[in-house]
Amino acid sequence: MEKDKKEDEKVAIVETIDKQTLYNEIKNNKIANEQSEKFVRAIFENYFLDNDNINFLQKNGYNFFSFFDDELCFCLSEKKYEDCCKLKLINIVDKTYKTYEEILHKPEEYEKYLLSTFESFKNTFLKLAKLEKCNYPNCSEYANENRLYEINFDKKNLLSTNRLNPFDNIFKMGEDFFKKVSNENFKFYGLCNNHFNELRLITINSKTSDQEIIKIHIIALLYKTFIGKVQLECLKEEFRKYFNSISDEDYKALFVFRIKKLSSLVKSLLENLKIYKTNFLENKDLKIIKLELETNKNMKLFDLMYPQVCPEDFSLVNSINNIFVPERVATINIANTDEISLTTIVYNKKDERLEKFFNQYLKILENKEKFIEAFVSNCALILSDNILFDKSFYDKLENENKLLYSALNKFRFENPNMGQEYLKMKFFAGFNKGNNFF
Numbered sequence: 281m282e283k284d285k286k287e288d289e290k291v292a293i294v295e296t297i298d299k300q301t302l303y304n305e306i307k308n309n310k311i312a313n314e315q316s317e318k319f320v321r322a323i324f325e326n327y328f329l330d331n332d333n334i335n336f337l338q339k340n341g342y343n344f345f346s347f348f349d350d351e352l353c354f355c356l357s358e359k360k361y362e363d364c365c366k367l368k369l370i371n372i373v374d375k376t377y378k379t380y381e382e383i384l385h386k387p388e389e390y391e392k393y394l395l396s397t398f399e400s401f402k403n404t405f406l407k408l409a410k411l412e413k414c415n416y417p418n419c420s421e422y423a424n425e426n427r428l429y430e431i432n433f434d435k436k437n438l439l440s441t442n443r444l445n446p447f448d449n450i451f452k453m454g455e456d457f458f459k460k461v462s463n464e465n466f467k468f469y470g471l472c473n474n475h476f477n478e479l480r481l482i483t484i485n486s487k488t489s490d491q492e493i494i495k496i497h498i499i500a501l502l503y504k505t506f507i508g509k510v511q512l513e514c515l516k517e518e519f520r521k522y523f524n525s526i527s528d529e530d531y532k533a534l535f536v537f538r539i540k541k542l543s544s545l546v547k548s549l550l551e552n553l554k555i556y557k558t559n560f561l562e563n564k565d566l567k568i569i570k571l572e573l574e575t576n577k578n579m580k581l582f583d584l585m586y587p588q589v590c591p592e593d594f595s596l597v598n599s600i601n602n603i604f605v606p607e608r609v610a611t612i613n614i615a616n617t618d619e620i621s622l623t624t625i626v627y628n629k630k631d632e633r634l635e636k637f638f639n640q641y642l643k644i645l646e647n648k649e650k651f652i653e654a655f656v657s658n659c660a661l662i663l664s665d666n667i668l669f670d671k672s673f674y675d676k677l678e679n680e681n682k683l684l685y686s687a688l689n690k691f692r693f694e695n696p697n698m699g700q701e702y703l704k705m706k707f708f709a710g711f712n713k714g715n716n717f718f
């Protein structure tokens with residue numbers, strides 16, 4: 281016993297010393313390969329990378345801000361960058377062009393930026409819509425227009441932070457982002473009419489089978505994947521056409537970082553989609569969590585959720601700015617019947633980090649250390665991004681709460697460089713008392 285304790289202490293001390301020594305050696309650039317690998321692994325456990333971390337990773341071959349000729353092209357063509365988008369770069373300088381990063385410093389240009397990105401988004405949406413095949417196993421039809429939520433938004437007053445133009449993503453602290461949803465929101469192409477209707481007829485209640493739950497959940501994944509592909513295609517076009525028009529090296533670097541981030545997200549979504557499709561008819565790999573609560577008219581949710589940090593050991597699930605950590609997602613649905621509100625969460629149980637995250641939370645809920653209501657509310661508001669609030673519920677909130685909910689819902693995705701720590705703290709604080717929509 282005594283010996284074990286000593287051993288533990290020794291390990292802890294050795295680890296501290298090692299890291300400190302490594303830090304110093306990195307600064308002096310005197311580091312053995314084996315040590316640097318160890319350090320890379322340690323950095324990969326960070327939720328947020330600071331400048332030192334990024335510099336170190338850059339030195340060790342993780343290219344955040346430019347493209348190597350021989351890396352796979354960001355556009356997911358599976359060709360090397362030098363044989364793909366690099367070849368298509370246009371060599372004409374357009375002095376009127378400004379990147380998103382530049383717009384952040386010139387807010388007066390934002391309206392113009394919105395018009396051009398929305399135009400590009402709409403056209404690309406239609407272009408990819410024509411190419412999208414039905415994702416139902418063994419169907420060879422083309423996909424039709426589908427909608428994430430089966431709600432007539434013109435008749436129901438629901439609010440969301442979802443915007444028709446996904447490039448409209450400057451969210452300012454102290455503003456209310458929740459706006460009325462219209463029937464134009466949440467459209468995508470993913471399934472043919474027959475199969476979309478088949479899945480739509482399934483309702484989630486306590487009797488729904490696991491296989492049927494997976495069938496419903498794939499819709500949210502299809503929605504996010506389609507929108508992600510459209511966004512990536514837009515950025516690809518913008519890159520090819522205008523990259524050589526950017527004169528400022530910093531804006532170039534940030535533009536590349538933004539492209540790489542989106543590319544890594546879409547790649548993860550496509551991989552997840554593959555897993556959901558493999559388990560669509562017979563489930564082996566997906567785990568389903570069901571949480572039953574009193575029925576709830578205040579909010580709805582059908583979305584992906586992005587777990588961030590495990591609640592017990594604080595180990596990382598997703599990193600906020602390490603684009604080389606694959607994005608881990610689960611799907612979440614909150615269905616309300618007259619009697620109950622049933623939250624279902626589906627995720628790939630072979631993913632050790634997701635498994636750890638959910639197991640730790642389920643244990644906490646089981647021990648009644650925290651309330652299921654707060655867990656579900658936080659997942660919907662903070663770890664997802666398409667929560668719908670009933671207007672009559674939202675209108676009754678104090679202004680301070682509206683602003684807080686806006687910040688909690690958006691900042692993780694759009695402004696990862698601000699307030700991560702604040703967000704994490706709020707997540708855990710909200711878990712105990714506030715943020716309860718039931």
Ligand SMILES: [Zn+2]
Nearest residue numbers: 353355364365
């Ligand atoms: Zn390419």
Ligand SMILES: [Zn+2]
Nearest residue numbers: 414419472475
């Ligand atoms: Zn089909």
